[in-house]
Amino acid sequence: MVVKSTPDIGYLHTGMEKLFEYKKYQQGIVITDRMDYLNPLGNNLAYVMAAEKLLGLEIPERAQTIRVLMCELQRIASHLVWLGTHALDIGAMTVFFYAFREREKILNLIEAASGGRLTPSYFRIGGLMMDLPSGFERRVQQFLNDFPEALEEFHTLLSGNRIFQKRTQGIGYISAEDAIDWGLAGPCLRGSGVNIDIRRTNPYTGYEKYDFEVCVEQDGDVWARYMVRMREMKESHKIVVQALSRLQPGPVKADAPKVVLPDREAMKTHMDALIHHFLIVAEGFDVPEGEVYHPIEASKGELGVYMKSNGGPKPARVHFRGPSFVNLSALPQMAEGCMVADIVAIIGSLDIVLGEIDRCQVSVKTGYQTDTRHLTPDIHL
Amino acid sequence: MSKELENKGQTNVQAETTPSNSVTPSPLVAALRREKPDWAGEVIEAFGEVTVIVPRENILEICSYLKTAPGFEFNFLADLCAADRGPEEEPRFEVNYHLFSITKHHRLRLKVLLNDDDPHVQTVTGVWRTANWHERETFDLMGIIFDGHPDLRRILLPDDWEGHALRKDFPLRGFDARRSAS
Numbered sequence: 001m002v003v004k005s006t007p008d009i010g011y012l013h014t015g016m017e018k019l020f021e022y023k024k025y026q027q028g029i030v031i032t033d034r035m036d037y038l039n040p041l042g043n044n045l046a047y048v049m050a051a052e053k054l055l056g057l058e059i060p061e062r063a064q065t066i067r068v069l070m071c072e073l074q075r076i077a078s079h080l081v082w083l084g085t086h087a088l089d090i091g092a093m094t095v096f097f098y099a100f101r102e103r104e105k106i107l108n109l110i111e112a113a114s115g116g117r118l119t120p121s122y123f124r125i126g127g128l129m130m131d132l133p134s135g136f137e138r139r140v141q142q143f144l145n146d147f148p149e150a151l152e153e154f155h156t157l158l159s160g161n162r163i164f165q166k167r168t169q170g171i172g173y174i175s176a177e178d179a180i181d182w183g184l185a186g187p188c189l190r191g192s193g194v195n196i197d198i199r200r201t202n203p204y205t206g207y208e209k210y211d212f213e214v215c216v217e218q219d220g221d222v223w224a225r226y227m228v229r230m231r232e233m234k235e236s237h238k239i240v241v242q243a244l245s246r247l248q249p250g251p252v253k254a255d256a257p258k259v260v261l262p263d264r265e266a267m268k269t270h271m272d273a274l275i276h277h278f279l280i281v282a283e284g285f286d287v288p289e290g291e292v293y294h295p296i297e298a299s300k301g302e303l304g305v306y307m308k309s310n311g312g313p314k315p316a317r318v319h320f321r322g323p324s325f326v327n328l329s330a331l332p333q334m335a336e337g338c339m340v341a342d343i344v345a346i347i348g349s350l351d352i353v354l355g356e357i358d359r360c361q362v363s364v365k366t367g368y369q370t371d372t373r374h375l376t377p378d379i380h381l
Numbered sequence: 382m383s384k385e386l387e388n389k390g391q392t393n394v395q396a397e398t399t400p401s402n403s404v405t406p407s408p409l410v411a412a413l414r415r416e417k418p419d420w421a422g423e424v425i426e427a428f429g430e431v432t433v434i435v436p437r438e439n440i441l442e443i444c445s446y447l448k449t450a451p452g453f454e455f456n457f458l459a460d461l462c463a464a465d466r467g468p469e470e471e472p473r474f475e476v477n478y479h480l481f482s483i484t485k486h487h488r489l490r491l492k493v494l495l496n497d498d499d500p501h502v503q504t505v506t507g508v509w510r511t512a513n514w515h516e517r518e519t520f521d522l523m524g525i526i527f528d529g530h531p532d533l534r535r536i537l538l539p540d541d542w543e544g545h546a547l548r549k550d551f552p553l554r555g556f557d558a559r560r561s562a563s
Contacts, residue, residue: 010537015553017522018546022553053428180457180483183511194483201486292428293479293490295459304460306477321460321479329514358537 002343005335007328012358020318024284025051026125028318033119035320036356038081041074041110042298044123046320049204050294050305051125054287055259062250063127064206069140069243070113070122071205072236076147077106078299079229079236086226086348087158090167095157102150105143112136126260127253140244147237155230168223172334172346175220182330185323186301187232188350191225193218198297209246210239222342222349229351259285284313300324300351322356409487412452417443432490440478440493441503447480447489448508455480455489458505461515463523465549473497476525478505495525504530522547 016035020028032043045067052059059067084099107117112133114120122129158164174184179192189196197214199207215231217224253260261280262273279285287309295304301323308317327350334346409431413421420443423434435443447455460479467473472494480489493502504527505512516527517536524545527533535542544551 010535010539013537015546018551018553181510183458183509196483202488290427291432291464291477292430293460293477293488295481295488302459304479306460306462306479308464316466317462317464319460319462319464321462325514325518326511329511 002335002338002340005332005343007331009325009328009354009357012354014355014358017317017319020315022314024313025287025315026280026284028315029121029124030119033116033121034355036078036298036300036303036322036324036353037118038078038353039074039299040118040120041070041122042078042296042303043320044121045071045205046294046296046298046303046305047307047318048123048125049296050292050307051287052254053292053294054290054307054309055125055256056288057126057254057256057259059127059205059254060251061206062131062248063252063254065243065246065248066128066132066252067123067205068207068210069240069247070110072239072243073106073109073140073143075236075299076233076240077103077110079233080106082229082299082348082351083154083158086345086351087164089344089348090164092158092161092164095154098150098153098157102147105146109136109139109143112139124253124260126256127251131252137244137247140240144237144241144244148234151230151233151237158226159230165223167342167345168226168349169219169221171222171338171342172349173219173221174330174334178333179220179330182333183326184301184330185326186297186299187215187225187228188301188327188330190214190216191228191349192220198295198302202295204294204296210242212236212239222345225349225351286311286313287315295321298323300353300356301327320356324350324352324354324356328352328357409453409489416450416452417446430488430490432492434492434494437493437495437502440491441505441508443491444478444505444508452485453489454482454484456509457481457483458509458511458515459488461505461512461519463519463525463547465523465547467549468497471496474500474523474525476502476519500524501526501528503528506530521545524548 014034016031019031023031029044029047032047033040035043080099080103084096087095110120111117113136114122114129174192176192176194179189179194193216195214195216200214212235215228215235217227257276262277266273267277289309289311291306291308293304293306295302302321303323304321306317306319307315310316331346331350335343410421410424410426413433420435420439421433425432447453458478459481461477463474463476465474474495476493476495478491480491495502502525504516506516513532514536516530517533519525520527520533521535521537522545534540538546544556
């Protein structure tokens with residue numbers, strides 16, 4: 001029986017919030033990839049949208065649609081890792097392999113678009129790194145055709161499994177009031193019957209135009225959180241289908257030559273494009289003074305970016321409100337009174353990623369500093 | 382005052398260009414001005430967001446009020462973080478409370494300004510329990526002391542760590558860079 005539990009975190013510290021203050025805005029994007037490493041595109045989006053808010057940039061329609069499309073694919077990928085590892089923790093090994101098989105397809109798509117599988121840095125301040133490669137729509141369509149069947153497979157393996165049900169139903173209960181009080185977000189909050197989804201309440205990057213259901217379950221236990229995520233994958237599938245049909249040709253970068261890197265072709269023929277490119281890379285761009293807090297609905301809940309600018313090419317302060325960090329803080333509330341073996345199930349149902357919880361420091365708990373230079377190579381975005 | 386006006390001018394431009402991510406702030410400010418005029422002295426509206434700078438002594442009272450008062454209902458503390466303006470600035474620190482309402486779906490930022498020689502502010506863990514870890518993180522990395530916090534220990538850094546890493550006068554690679562380089 002668990003009498004008291006105290007999470008002890010900080011073992012995956014990488015000094016990110018400090019690093020942001022020493023990097024230009026566009027260089028910060030590569031740091032965000034490494035935070036919640038299962039949802040890098042979501043992190044990219046939150047970060048670039050905060051900067052875009054400060055700059056007052058208007059993002060072209062096509063770029064917004066691609067952002068939605070990629071983010072929802074990423075959400076499915078993130079949920080698939082959760083599904084595989086959550087089941088594995090409880091003792092169901094088979095699901096893990098099937099979940100990772102599907103995730104692999106999404107990573108291939110992300111790689112095709114951005115060149116990176118786990119660290120895409122695909123969204124840039126003012127738009128995208130580049131347009132989608134040719135034939136991308138067909139590949140996404142292929143994934144979309146296959147995915148519902150895979151989802152059914154997961155349901156067959158887990159949802160109907162008596163052992164899995166016994167391990168999850170009625171375990172790790174948290175009421176709606178407590179969930180709000182503890183600041184739970186995303187599927188954990190919706191699993192307690194609170195109908196909140198930032199894509200709906202404060203829509204961003206065009207989510208208001210998409211038709212999807214906010215998945216809510218009333219029970220507040222591990223099973224409810226499981227069902228929310230399973231249903232969410234279906235909804236994400238629905239959003240990707242819609243995004244694909246909305247995809248119209250057009251520019252993918254904002255018309256802001258002082259912020260957005262010019263196209264290669266333009267650089268070869270236009271003197272001013274070359275100058276802008278040089279200035280952005282060498283000196284960065286000035287961001288007006290001010291502060292913003294930009295929340296998005298990441299796969300794990302509310303991912304908020306607080307960005308403060310004093311003018312100049314580097315931010316004065318960047319803070320991430322990581323959903324994993326906040327969700328984990330409620331663990332003692334859920335764990336107390338249950339069996340020790342249930343802790344694994346509860347932690348799995350919170351879907352935490354330690355990279356996001358420990359965002360901030362320069363050392364592991366040895367007291368020695370680790371070299372963080374490799375984290376942010378001085379590549380020019 | 383002139384800065385406030387400037388920011389307001391900016392808001393109008395922003396409203397057309399930025400993607401909508403918040404409700405129109407004006408009713409919120411008007412309601413706050415009407416209900417509690419002494420708290421809403423300095424209000425900054427910029428980038429579609431509302432910031433209210435509140436006196437340090439009142440923060441607990443204000444949070445308790447805003448959590449339950451009809452029309453506000455900020456029952457969800459989305460985030461709590463601090464920023465360092467630099468060792469030469471006075472007041473040096475700002476603590477930001479990002480409030481969200483589950484029922485009304487609006488957002489508000491409260492800001493408390495603190496001096497370098499007295500970085501104390503009352504805890505709000507009694508209002509929202511989620512503030513517990515946020516305040517511990519802020520204490521750990523920025524050295525803000527939350528009076529009345531039930532368990533104000535370091536959370537991300539080791540207990541014997543010296544200094545507060547996110548302060549502007551803390552070097553990026555630490556005070557002990559030479560040892561780590563070897």
